[in-house]
Amino acid sequence: MKRTRFFLKKLAWALFTIAFVVILNFFLFRVLPGDPARQGIRDPRMTKQSIEAVRQRFGLDKPVINCFSSLNPLKTGNCFINPFETQFFIYAANLFQGDFGISFHYNRPVVDILMTRLWNTVLLIGAGQILAIILGVSVGVVAAWKARTSLDYGALSLSLLAWSLPTFWLGMIFLFWGSNNGFPIGGKATPGMSSAPLSEQIVDILQHMVLPTLTYTIIFMGEYMLIMRSSLLDVLSEDFILTAKAKGLNTFQILKDHALKNAMLPLVTVIALNLGFTMAGAIQIETVFSWPGLGQAIYEGVVRRDFPILQGAFLMIAISVIVANLLAELGYSMLDPRVQSD
Amino acid sequence: MPLSSPLETIPIKRTPFQNFWRIFTQNRMGLVGLVALIAIILVAVFASALAPYDPYSSAGINSSDIYQPPSPEHPFGTDDAGKDELSLFVYGARVSLVVGFFASFISLAIGGSIGISAGFFGGRTETVLMRFNDIMLVIPDLALMVVIIALTKPSLWNIILVIGLLGWTFTSRIVRSQTLAVKSKKYVLRARAIGAGNRHIIYNHILPLVLPLLLVNAVLVISAAILNESALSFLGLGDPTLISWGQMLNYAFARGAMSAGAWWALVVPGFGIVWVVLALTLLGQGLEQVFNPRTESHHLVETKREERPVPAVLPGPASSAPQPLLTVTNLSIEYTLSGGSRALAVDHVSFTLQKGEMLGLVGESGCGKTTLMLGLLRLLPAAGKVVSGEVDFDGHDLIALSEEELRDVRWKGIAIIFQGAMNALNPVRTVGDQLVEAIRQHDPGKPTAALEARVSELLDLVGISAERKGDYPHQYSGGMRQRAMIAMALACDPQIVIADEPTTALDVMIQAQILELLSSLREKLGLSIILVTHDLGVVAEMCDSVLVMYGGVMAEYAPVDRVYNAPQHPYTRELLKAFPDLADPGKKLSSIPGYPPRLDDLPAGCRFAPRCSVALERCSRDLPGITDLGEEHIVRCHLVEPQ
Numbered sequence: 003m004k005r006t007r008f009f010l011k012k013l014a015w016a017l018f019t020i021a022f023v024v025i026l027n028f029f030l031f032r033v034l035p036g037d038p039a040r041q042g043i044r045d046p047r048m049t050k051q052s053i054e055a056v057r058q059r060f061g062l063d064k065p066v067i068n069c070f071s072s073l074n075p076l077k078t079g080n081c082f083i084n085p086f087e088t089q090f091f092i093y094a095a096n097l098f099q100g101d102f103g104i105s106f107h108y109n110r111p112v113v114d115i116l117m118t119r120l121w122n123t124v125l126l127i128g129a130g131q132i133l134a135i136i137l138g139v140s141v142g143v144v145a146a147w148k149a150r151t152s153l154d155y156g157a158l159s160l161s162l163l164a165w166s167l168p169t170f171w172l173g174m175i176f177l178f179w180g181s182n183n184g185f186p187i188g189g190k191a192t193p194g195m196s197s198a199p200l201s202e203q204i205v206d207i208l209q210h211m212v213l214p215t216l217t218y219t220i221i222f223m224g225e226y227m228l229i230m231r232s233s234l235l236d237v238l239s240e241d242f243i244l245t246a247k248a249k250g251l252n253t254f255q256i257l258k259d260h261a262l263k264n265a266m267l268p269l270v271t272v273i274a275l276n277l278g279f280t281m282a283g284a285i286q287i288e289t290v291f292s293w294p295g296l297g298q299a300i301y302e303g304v305v306r307r308d309f310p311i312l313q314g315a316f317l318m319i320a321i322s323v324i325v326a327n328l329l330a331e332l333g334y335s336m337l338d339p340r341v342q343s344d
Numbered sequence: 345m346p347l348s349s350p351l352e353t354i355p356i357k358r359t360p361f362q363n364f365w366r367i368f369t370q371n372r373m374g375l376v377g378l379v380a381l382i383a384i385i386l387v388a389v390f391a392s393a394l395a396p397y398d399p400y401s402s403a404g405i406n407s408s409d410i411y412q413p414p415s416p417e418h419p420f421g422t423d424d425a426g427k428d429e430l431s432l433f434v435y436g437a438r439v440s441l442v443v444g445f446f447a448s449f450i451s452l453a454i455g456g457s458i459g460i461s462a463g464f465f466g467g468r469t470e471t472v473l474m475r476f477n478d479i480m481l482v483i484p485d486l487a488l489m490v491v492i493i494a495l496t497k498p499s500l501w502n503i504i505l506v507i508g509l510l511g512w513t514f515t516s517r518i519v520r521s522q523t524l525a526v527k528s529k530k531y532v533l534r535a536r537a538i539g540a541g542n543r544h545i546i547y548n549h550i551l552p553l554v555l556p557l558l559l560v561n562a563v564l565v566i567s568a569a570i571l572n573e574s575a576l577s578f579l580g581l582g583d584p585t586l587i588s589w590g591q592m593l594n595y596a597f598a599r600g601a602m603s604a605g606a607w608w609a610l611v612v613p614g615f616g617i618v619w620v621v622l623a624l625t626l627l628g629q630g631l632e633q634v635f636n637p638r639t640e641s642h643h644l645v646e647t648k649r650e651e652r653p654v655p656a657v658l659p660g661p662a663s664s665a666p667q668p669l670l671t672v673t674n675l676s677i678e679y680t681l682s683g684g685s686r687a688l689a690v691d692h693v694s695f696t697l698q699k700g701e702m703l704g705l706v707g708e709s710g711c712g713k714t715t716l717m718l719g720l721l722r723l724l725p726a727a728g729k730v731v732s733g734e735v736d737f738d739g740h741d742l743i744a745l746s747e748e749e750l751r752d753v754r755w756k757g758i759a760i761i762f763q764g765a766m767n768a769l770n771p772v773r774t775v776g777d778q779l780v781e782a783i784r785q786h787d788p789g790k791p792t793a794a795l796e797a798r799v800s801e802l803l804d805l806v807g808i809s810a811e812r813k814g815d816y817p818h819q820y821s822g823g824m825r826q827r828a829m830i831a832m833a834l835a836c837d838p839q840i841v842i843a844d845e846p847t848t849a850l851d852v853m854i855q856a857q858i859l860e861l862l863s864s865l866r867e868k869l870g871l872s873i874i875l876v877t878h879d880l881g882v883v884a885e886m887c888d889s890v891l892v893m894y895g896g897v898m899a900e901y902a903p904v905d906r907v908y909n910a911p912q913h914p915y916t917r918e919l920l921k922a923f924p925d926l927a928d929p930g931k932k933l934s935s936i937p938g939y940p941p942r943l944d945d946l947p948a949g950c951r952f953a954p955r956c957s958v959a960l961e962r963c964s965r966d967l968p969g970i971t972d973l974g975e976e977h978i979v980r981c982h983l984v985e986p987q
Contacts, residue, residue, distance in 0.1 A: 017480050024485075030491060104702035122477050125725060160582075162629070165623040168571055171593060171614040172579045178602050178610060241641045241723075247760075248723055250754040251830075258780070260770055267772075275481060282486035285513045286575055290597070295838040301579055319484050327482050339816045340774060 008335060023320040031253055031313050053106070093304025102317070103310035107302070112314040116299060120318060121191060121294035130210060130218030131273075131280065138223040139269070148258065149235060157227065164224030168285045173217040173290035181214045188292035214291040221283055224274075229272050230241050235266040256294075274330030277323045285289040303319055367634045373413045374630010380623035386614075388437035399587055402427070411606040421608035423592065424599040429612045432587055437977060439588035441503055442569040442622070450508025451565050452515055456558055459519025460550060463525060464542070472518065480985040481513045486575060493581045500583040503576060507569050515561050519554055526553045538863075556635045563628035574582075574617050589613035598733035645727065666697035669839060669872055670758075670838055671719075675733035677712075677719045679943055686942045689715045689728065692970075693898045694978075695891050700871045702866060704883035704904070706919065707893035708829075710940050713876045716893070717842050721754055738839070759838040760769075761829050763845040768829055771815040775828050777814030781834040802831040806861060823854035830861065834869070844876045853952065859886065880923045889976075892916050895941045895951030902977040912979040915952045952981065958983065 080324035102112035158328040181187045187207055195206050237243065238261055246260045281297065296315050298316075301310030387394060402425065408428030420429035462473040482798055489506050496502055515516060526532060532549045540548075543972060564832035576582060577590025578597065583616035592613040596602075602607040642850055651695045690712045697703055705713050716723050720735050720742065735742040737757060742750060762768035770778060779799045783790060790798075806827040826846060833841050843862060847855040863886055866873055883890055883904065890907045892900040892915065900913040918936045925931050936954040941947055947954055953963040960982060968982045 015478075019482060022479050030495065030755065043401055109855060132940050162625050163618075163622060166567070168574050168578075168590075168614065168621075168623050170575060171610070171617065174593065174597060174602075174610050175614070178607060181602065193534055204546050214523055238643055241762060242717075243769040244723060245760075245762055245768045246762050246770070247830075248721060248754055250756065250785050251781075252751060255785075264770070278482060278484040279486075281484035282572075282575065285486055285490070286578070300490055304490060305580060309495075309774060311493060312494060313374040319487050321440075322484075323484050324482050340771060340818050 009332065012328055012331055016324050019324050023098060023317065023324070024094065027054075027313060027317050027320075028090055031309065032089065035099060052109075052180060059159075096190065105308055105311050106307045107308040112310045115311065116296065116314050116318050119295050119299050119315075120322065123288070123297060124294060124322075125281055126211065126214055126218065126293055127290070129215045130283075131222065133215065134222035135269075135273070136225055137219065138226025139230050139266075143229040143234060143257065143262070145227065145231045145270045145278055146234035146238065147253075148251035149231075151259075154221055156229075158231070159229075161227040162225035164220050165228065167221060168286075169221050169288035170290050173214065173287050175289055176217055183253065185213055186210050188290075190294050199301070210291075210293075214293055215286050217287050217290075218283060222280070224270075226269065229269050230265065233268040234261060236263045237265045263337065267334065270330060270334045270337060273329050274334070277326045277330070281319050314336040319320055353361050359977060360874060364634060368630055371630045371633045371641060372811070373626045374633065375627070377623045377626025377630055377658075377966075380619065381627060382778075384437055384620055384623065387434055388441050389864035391434045391438055393788065393978055394416075395428075396436040397428040397431040399427050399431040401685060411601065411604045411609065412438060413606075414608055420612045421606065423609050424595050424601065429592075429608060432592055433589070433612050433616055435587045436613060437620075439583075439586050440570050440573060440590075440616065440620060443500070443507065443573040443588070444566045446504045447507035447511060447569040448565040449460070450505070451569070452558060452562055454509070455512030455515025455561075455565075455751075456554070457518040458512065460523050460546060460554065461743065461745075462516070463520040463523025464546060467784065469521075473516075474885040477513055477516050481517075485510045485513075486572060489576060489580060490573065490581060498581045498583055500586060501653050503573060503581075503936050507576075510570055511565055511572070515558070515565060518557060518561055522554050522557050523884055526550055529553075529949075550817050560628060560631045560635055563624050563631060567628075569626040570620055570624075571618065572589075589616045601707055606614060642974050643723070669699050669701075671734075671738070672696040672720065673734045673736070675716065675719060676731050677715055677724065678729050678731045680727045680729075681944050683944070687946055688731075689943055690719060691896045692733070693891075693893070695874050695898070695901055697874065699839070700866070700870050701889065702875060702886035702887045704890045705876045705898075706878060706880060706883055706890060707812065707876055708878060708940050711893045712944070713893055714897040715845055715896075716843055716853055717760070718975075720842075721758060721760070722750060723754075726869070730769065752786070754780055755838060756836040757838060758840045758842065759836065759842060760832040761833045761843040761846045763848050766817065766822070766825055769825060769832075774814050774816055775820070776803075776935075779813070779828075779832055779835055782832055783901070785835045798835075801830070801834055805834065806831045822850055823857065826854075826858055827861065830858070830865075834865065837869075838871075840872045842874045843875070845878075846875075847877075878926070880919055882980040892919070896943075897945065897951050897980055898978070899952065899981070900968075900977075900979050902979075903975075906975065906977050910977075911950075912973065912984050913981050914983070922928070 073199060075211050100113055102116070105112050105115055106108065108115055141161070143264065145154045148154050177187065188210075190210050191203065191206050192210075197205055198206070204240050243260055246256045251259070285294060285297035287293065288295045289301040290340065292298065296319050299311055301314040302317070303315060359490070405426040408427070409422050410424060412422040412426070414421045418428050418430065420433060423429055423432060457472050458477065462470040462477075462570060491512060492506050493502060527550065529549075530544060535545055535549055560775070573582075573588065574590030574593070576767040578587050578594045580594055580598070582594065583590055585589075590613075593610065596606070596609040596613070673694050674692045675690060676692055678686050678687055679689045680686055693716055695703065705716070707713055709967070715724070715728065719728070719730055722730065722742065724730070730743055733743065737753065738748070740753070742753060745753070769775065776799050779802060780795055783795060783798055799813055803813060808824060808827055808831065812820070812824075818826060818829070846862070847858050850858065859882060862873065862875070865871060875883070875884060887904050889903050889935050890901070891898060892907070892913065894915045900907065900911065900916045907916060908920070911920060915936075918934075922936065923933045936955055941954070943950055947964065949964040949966050950956070950959070950968055954958045956963065963982050965972070968980050968985060971979050971980060971981070971984050971986070973984065
């Protein structure tokens, strides 16, 4: 019972946050000077028909929310309006049907372009995040166990250094080194590979993944190591560790059975809170390595002034982070029996 | 009775800043960071004097200067426009630092106000603010910054504003929890009680305690702002009229530095960013050590005996008739203090424990009782070392055993009931699971069914229903947790149980229940028990013998009736005066003025001399030896020494 209620509460909160992001997204792109609808109408790439289509789609002849606000760029409509006849309602209704608009650059539905990119980003972040967690946790455990030895200080210094590196810069250094050492210079696959057998395609993608994943792993590993180390040190000075030692358990048993699970809890919190930064990393890494993901879509959206893509990519990134955050919180509640009884 | 001691140290008066500086300079990381940060700030301030060329002017540059490797003329090489990298680097420091400092100032102001308001006002204000905070936390900040700047104008002030307005989410969370902690402090409650207004309380009481934390946090916020600025510039959203390190990397990336092999165009600006961020990170680590010091010592250390010359070797107690179960002889334990000096926390303590005997170990807090008990099983923290003495149990010297051999003695031979069972039980494992672990550790072959039966039996023994074995410690009441702890101590049928203040933090009814339980278990199972307590009443009722400790020294060791009827040590007498006596309801109670000595400030002579009302002149000069008064009565006091 408690579990279901806890789950529903978290789910409701996530939906509320998504609603906030949807509204924020609408106002950002309608209120700030670079209004995409008007930009779209002025864009030289648009034909007359497509301008009319944009007008229809955005409901540009309708008020934004009502006629009182300055948020009504075309100063049309009257003050006694039907809420279903506002730009915001049209925007929300379109979103709900999976309609994110048409890309100026590709002249194709934004949602089609972004869906494949979403999975590319998930692939890259997933691989990097898993490696960073495994390595960060292992190094952190060893450093805490051997606290105040030269091994600990060495690991600590390297982690602080890794933490201080700008993501895109580390990526550029790897790209520079990799392009002189036989690594692919970017993208997700070698052009023309799509006709090759599946196994060769997979090997090709993996080769393309090596450097971006490595960059990602190094950037996040330092932080995970620092957190794991300090949280394990906290746990190891707790009374129940003394109890375990007094019970006759050896060092390995104490670490495995009593310390790790407890020490993982703060790390899970940080991983959940970090998902936003994770996307910041993805934007930079995907840009450097031309990895066709959501992060690169953001960059391309900016460079090409392709606002429907930018808007859609931002929304999709935000929603993915919220969903991932929800999953992390539910995971936390499984690890810590105290959470649900609050 | 006025009590002034010449041994009391007079603290040296220091201003808070001197104090801060003294601790800060002890930490090498923080100092290195500060120096590195000051160096780069100086570079930025004196950029026009340091730069060999003016990077904002293209005068005298021709196409043959593009991407030239480092040379005497251009020590760091040139960029895609033929400009001198060194000059660009020096000027680039300005933009990065300006953005970093201004943006973080905005973030800290917002985060600080939101955190303090939420923490101080509580209620609906807090709910709304923290909910908003939660939402802002999950929105990916760099993506939002990119969107806003792409839709507006990439100017320096726009970038500062956007980074500043979005960078407060962590600060507000930290400030809020600090405010909550400060708000419930006594003097804040008092200020409120005498009618001080919110404004007054926030400015005079809350802010001063929140500021240090804000300072530590500021370092992180500045480095995040600098990293964000460089990332935005790299993505082409920097102010195109200004030079920043991120902008330099953007040009290098977009204008063919990679294909030209111009590694210096990548390394030089990157070096600047890493320099500043690393300096800030190190500075942050240093500040953290000052404001939130951690000892970084934990329970995983393996203590071995380290023989050290100890002042004077004293005779052990006279051996008593039957071979005792446990004989502790001249056990001394030394602590390494934070300043590196050493202090004897337990000084030549000897006692014996017979089968079925109950020994009371009494003394005020901080007299070395727990240290002595942990020392028996070598469970001391890293700073503690057994430096002399023997612990003879069952024919083995526990101090000389190997770690593996000792692990078999722990819990199976001697088990401990720790004080504060909430913390002594692992919060994320069920009680039953933790009982099973203890049994299995010392009897690995036990079949599961027998294991389960034993767990139920143990819980039944301490009066807990076996159905509750699947519960977690937080689902138990305080008294139940303590009883579960006792059940766990009994799990392996130990010969000795050490009960370390088993009733602290429990209410009086539960205290009585727990003590009664211990007493009955002792009868039923023939246990030997060492009861650590400061309640002399409990000792009189339950124990056979008493060891009184003061300042790490055994003041008096005797059978219980001797201690109550003919106490010899002045400290024992004072302790007895402080407890009510049922047989003498008219007894006048008195407390001992002062406190036990601190480890870093042990008196030279008798440890009790500064508080002793009958101290002689030599008491504050020489530590008394051990005097055996016969009939198993041992006292360490100059007054009972034969002349």
